[in-house]
Amino acid sequence: EIVMTQSPATLSVSPGERATLSCRASQSVSSDLAWYQQKPGQAPRLLISGASTRATGIPARFSGSGSGTEFTLTISSLQSEDFAVYYCQQYNNWPPYTFGQGTKLEIK
């Protein structure tokens, strides 16, 4: 099983600032990496697939990069609605597809 490790566990950032979230895979997942945002009481929302392709309707301030084992989600200028939990997930290797443990992005 591929282990996905996200860092940091919690990130405190002020609105308008930049946030950088990291995700590391225990072995290569090529570019088969997705990022999701989850707010309390809501389903996860797809932000990025293929490591760097924004999903439909996702603002340009969200960007993804990386391949192989190292990935980054960057939010260029945080808005109030961006404070949430973010998960990375690999869909390269089954069984099973695996998620990171999540990064909680909180207001500083």
Place this chain on the structure above:
Amino acid sequence: EVQLVQSGAEVKKPGESLKISCKGSGYSFPSYWIGWVRQMPGKGLEWMGIIYPGDSDTRYSPSFQGQVTISADKSISTAYLQWSSLKASDTAMYYCARPGGKWGQGTLVTVSS
């Protein structure tokens, strides 16, 4: 627009059976893998299994093999997750999802005596 719409919340007793559903629209349902993800209260996300509706090829996570059954009916673009005998520990939110793609809104399953 791709949409996955799940059936409503369920409250069951231990030992009862249950089948929840997920209807896809806006894309060729038989042609894409679709799976189920569990989120226990206050916890992270776990893939349970995936199915290719075109030929019903089904794969389970080792943690869920034998515990649940995943199926699909491509004629009505619907995937299913079922239990034959629920336990209290099955209480969770269950999401259908396309790997690397869209998710359903979730189905809350509560198992309590």
